Amino acid sequence: MKLIISGVFGRMGKAVAALAAADDDVRVVCGVDIAPGTADFPVAERIEDYKGEADVIIDFSHHSGTVAICDYAASRGIPLVLATTGHTEEEKACIAAASEKTAIFMSANMSMGVALLNKLCKEAAAFLDGADIEIIEKHHNKKLDAPSGTALMLAEGIKSVKEESVFVLDRSSVRQARNKNEIGIQSVRAGNIVGEHEVLFALGNEHITLSHSAFNRELFADGAFKAAKFLVGKAPRLYNMDDLVAQK
Numbered sequence: 508m509k510l511i512i513s514g515v516f517g518r519m520g521k522a523v524a525a526l527a528a529a530d531d532d533v534r535v536v537c538g539v540d541i542a543p544g545t546a547d548f549p550v551a552e553r554i555e556d557y558k559g560e561a562d563v564i565i566d567f568s569h570h571s572g573t574v575a576i577c578d579y580a581a582s583r584g585i586p587l588v589l590a591t592t593g594h595t596e597e598e599k600a601c602i603a604a605a606s607e608k609t610a611i612f613m614s615a616n617m618s619m620g621v622a623l624l625n626k627l628c629k630e631a632a633a634f635l636d637g638a639d640i641e642i643i644e645k646h647h648n649k650k651l652d653a654p655s656g657t658a659l660m661l662a663e664g665i666k667s668v669k670e671e672s673v674f675v676l677d678r679s680s681v682r683q684a685r686n687k688n689e690i691g692i693q694s695v696r697a698g699n700i701v702g703e704h705e706v707l708f709a710l711g712n713e714h715i716t717l718s719h720s721a722f723n724r725e726l727f728a729d730g731a732f733k734a735a736k737f738l739v740g741k742a743p744r745l746y747n748m749d750d751l752v753a754q755k
């Protein structure tokens with residue numbers, strides 16, 4: 508598999524490059540990064556500068572590069588694993604348009620465990636009618652976006668079974684009691700925390716907490732790698748972790 512890694516000198520890009528180096532079936536044909544660095548494969552500053560062959564792209568750069576990478580993948584018909592988070596509405600529209608021309612796999616969290624957490628949260632929300640739902644996410648002090656894409660993904664999952672849900676990200680100006688339809692999302696940024704997500708379902712007499720802890724970044728790199736292998740040869744559309752889980 509000929510692989511392009513976007514964001515190759517970042518924390519996640521390096522983890523993907525290490526996995527690629529250990530896999531005889533994978534060859535990194537180009538790394539892309541706006542920051543300087545060294546690698547034992549060619550590296551371009553802009554993805555448009557790479558004109559050679561590629562079977563798939565894994566992007567762990569920054570959402571501001573999404574439009575360029577989607578245009579590139581769509582115009583060249585190269586499948587794209589989009590692992591960045593924090594996309595704007597304009598970027599989301601661009602992803603949707605590009606997925607009509609090439610296969611795009613997108614997930615704010617590439618962990619199979621989080622895919623299961625997402626499924627369990629939907630079940631719990633449907634089952635525990637009337638529960639107050641709060642999401643607490645914790646990440647390292649270098650993370651650029653808040654709340655995490657995973658927390659929003661979990662909230663969207665719950666909203667898919669409880670349409671009346673309203674996301675509340677900041678209660679600092681609130682002067683009234685909690686509304687039943689709220690899903691509060693709280694962010695903690697500290698130290699080296701790789702990623703923790705806790706979803707609390709609070710009823711009057713009992714609490715249920717579903718949680719996931721990531722212990723290292725290889726977990727996400729591994730998921731993105733599995734997604735890349737899954738995506739090669741797939742028809743254009745938007746894929747996500749449900750498609751990968753359905754294969755198991």
Ligand SMILES: NC(=O)c1ccc[n+]([C@@H]2O[C@H](COP(=O)([O-])OP(=O)(O)OC[C@H]3O[C@@H](n4cnc5c(N)ncnc54)[C@H](O)[C@@H]3O)[C@@H](O)[C@H]2O)c1
Nearest residue numbers: 514516517518519540541542568569572591592615616617
């Ligand atoms: N989906 C997942 O499972 C998952 C897991 C971890 C991180 N992430 C997301 O992946 C992204 C990267 O995370 P990270 O911790 O590796 O960040 P990082 O800051 O360590 O690395 C990002 C790298 O991308 C480069 N970059 C930035 N803009 C670029 C552009 N336009 N073109 C090319 N390169 C560019 C930076 O120079 C840097 O080397 C973030 O959006 C993060 O939220 C997703």
